[in-house]
Amino acid sequence: MMADNGKRDENLDLLLPWYVNGTLEAGERQAVEAYLEESAHARDEVELLRQLRQQVKEQAFENSPGELGLQRLKREIKQDAEQQKGSADRMTGKVLTVASFWRPLAVAACLAIVVQAGVMVGMNTGMIPTGGDVTIARKAPAVMQVTFAPDATEQDIREVLQSAGASIADGPTALGIYNLRLVDPNATTVEEALAALRANDTVVTFADRY
Amino acid sequence: MANGDESAMDEFYRLYEGRVFRFIRSKLNDSFDASDVLNEVMFEVWRSASRFEGRSSVSTWVLGIAHHKAIDRIRRRKPGESVELDPEIAEDESPNAAETLSAAQDAEQVRHCVDQLSEAHRSVVHLAFFEDLPYGQIADIVGCPEGTVKTRMFHAKKALMKCLAGLKEMGLS
Numbered sequence: 001m002m003a004d005n006g007k008r009d010e011n012l013d014l015l016l017p018w019y020v021n022g023t024l025e026a027g028e029r030q031a032v033e034a035y036l037e038e039s040a041h042a043r044d045e046v047e048l049l050r051q052l053r054q055q056v057k058e059q060a061f062e063n064s065p066g067e068l069g070l071q072r073l074k075r076e077i078k079q080d081a082e083q084q085k086g087s088a089d090r091m092t093g094k095v096l097t098v099a100s101f102w103r104p105l106a107v108a109a110c111l112a113i114v115v116q117a118g119v120m121v122g123m124n125t126g127m128i129p130t131g132g133d134v135t136i137a138r139k140a141p142a143v144m145q146v147t148f149a150p151d152a153t154e155q156d157i158r159e160v161l162q163s164a165g166a167s168i169a170d171g172p173t174a175l176g177i178y179n180l181r182l183v184d185p186n187a188t189t190v191e192e193a194l195a196a197l198r199a200n201d202t203v204v205t206f207a208d209r210y
Numbered sequence: 211m212a213n214g215d216e217s218a219m220d221e222f223y224r225l226y227e228g229r230v231f232r233f234i235r236s237k238l239n240d241s242f243d244a245s246d247v248l249n250e251v252m253f254e255v256w257r258s259a260s261r262f263e264g265r266s267s268v269s270t271w272v273l274g275i276a277h278h279k280a281i282d283r284i285r286r287r288k289p290g291e292s293v294e295l296d297p298e299i300a301e302d303e304s305p306n307a308a309e310t311l312s313a314a315q316d317a318e319q320v321r322h323c324v325d326q327l328s329e330a331h332r333s334v335v336h337l338a339f340f341e342d343l344p345y346g347q348i349a350d351i352v353g354c355p356e357g358t359v360k361t362r363m364f365h366a367k368k369a370l371m372k373c374l375a376g377l378k379e380m381g382l383s
Contacts, residue, residue, distance in 0.1 A: 014360040017367070023344035044307035048314055052370065055320035056339040062241040064231035065248060070223050073252050074216065080253075 006039035013045065020049040142169035142179035143190050146197055147206040156203045164188070164196035179210060211259040219256055226269070227252070229341070230276050236336040237280040237329050247283050251276045266350055273341075273351045277333065284329060304368050305375035313374035323373035331366035334359055 012035045018024050019032045036042050065072070144166065148157055161167060161180070165188035171178035180197075182188050190209060197207040211218040230251055235244040254275050262271055313319050324332060330352075337348045345363075349356045 014364055017338050017363050018345050021338055021342040023342065041306075044311070048307035048311050048371070049367070051311060051314040052320060052335075052367070053339040055314065055317050056324065056335060058317060059321055059324075059340075061232050061235050064228050065245045066227070069227060069245065069248060069252075070220060073219075073223065073249055073256075076249070076253055077216070077219070077256055080257075 006041045007035070008039065008041055009035055012042070016042065016045050017049055017053075020046060020053055140169075140181045140185055141210075142181050143210050144180040144194060144197070145206070145208055145210050146178050146180055146204050148178070149203055149205050152203045160197060160200045160203045163200070164193040166193050166197070177206075211256065213260075219252075222255065223252055226272055229269070230272060232340065233273055233333075233336060234276050234280050236332050236340070237277070238283060239325060243283055243287075247276070247279050250279050254279070267347070270347050270350050273337070274353070277352050281329075305371050307371065310371045310374045310378070313378045314370075319374060319377050320370075322377070323370050326373055327366055327369055331362055331369065334362045335366050335370075338363060 012032055015024060015028055015032055019029060024032065032042075036046065164180075165183050166180040167183050169179040169181040180193075182190065182193060194207050194209070197204045211222060227248065231244055231248045234247045234251070235241055238244050238247065251272065255272060262268075266274075324335060327335065333352055334348060337343045337351060338345070343351075345356050345359045349359045352359070
């Protein structure tokens with residue numbers, strides 16, 4: 001039931017919000033102004049819409065991210081550029097060639113360091129280090145590289161690392177890569193650790209030798 | 211920016227970040243999600259700047275990207291559920307404007323009622339009353355005909371009036 005407060009025009013009613021925000025074109029504005037002169041209903045509507053607009057304008061939202069958001073964006077732009085460059089290099093075979101050449105050397109160097117560290121500790125203490133020697137294990141070099149899924153929780157990561165017998169040596173790098181070491185090189189091989197990491201592919205998105 | 215000038219991106223970000231964030235926030239009702247989507251929008255702007263042809267204003271272009279990214283986020287929040295694009299409003303007896311005017315003067319009540327609107331209705335209210343945009347530009351941003359924008363605003367207003375009248379009846383305003 002309509003209140004008896006004057007003429008109603010459905011088409012002009014639809015324009016009232018834009019009359020209130022001042023963006024109607026001249027012809028439409030004149031039509032609405034003529035409508036307002038003869039319709040109390042339209043005048044009430046405009047008054048309500050003005051009030052609503054004022055309240056919407058005064059609504060306080062939480063602060064926007066500001067400069068922190070800009071820094072985050074710039075990091076992602078940089079990462080994207082590096083990834084694209086990496087993809088382009090792989091397409092040309094440049095990185096593949098270099099990686100193929102250096103990876104065995106790097107692994108061999110890492111293993112040499114591990115063995116040498118073990119020998120030196122054994123010489124100093126007169127004992128061969130065991131898996132229980134946490135201090136020595138923590139000094140083991142990084143032998144693997146991984147990236148984690150963006151939505152992986154700390155608990156997810158902890159469980160995966162424990163199942164692989166690995167711990168974080170350092171990272172993340174700008175590309176989100178973590179370097180891992182074996183907690184106990186005597187108890188777990190790099191291949192076993194990598195297999196365990198790769199088995200958790202919802203948490204670990206990439207895993208390879210360092 | 212189209213040539214990969216990061217200082218131009220800085221300037222663009224500082225100019226539009228607040229507006230885009232408020233628009234996304236009005237659609238998602240969640241400031242953390244809104245911050246994430248803002249980042250996605252600005253990243254998309256950076257990547258697609260060279261494809262911007264200037265057929266619309268820059269603000270229409272960036273708010274249009276924000277609209278689509280926010281809709282994607284809503285869909286990811288509720289997989290399997292469709293996003294309500296133009297919800298039907300029950301055409302029952304609505305209170306008249308004069309009856310709800312006093313309730314509309316209470317900022318808290320208005321905010322509560324705006325929050326109850328569907329995403330599609332909140333967007334149009336925000337763009338019309340916060341951004342003060344013409345209905346044609348709003349249609350470009352949300353990707354629908356001008357007539358749909360007008361009817362969404364009409365239904366949004368009716369829903370707000372009904373909500374405000376209900377609060378008034380309960381003695382909350």
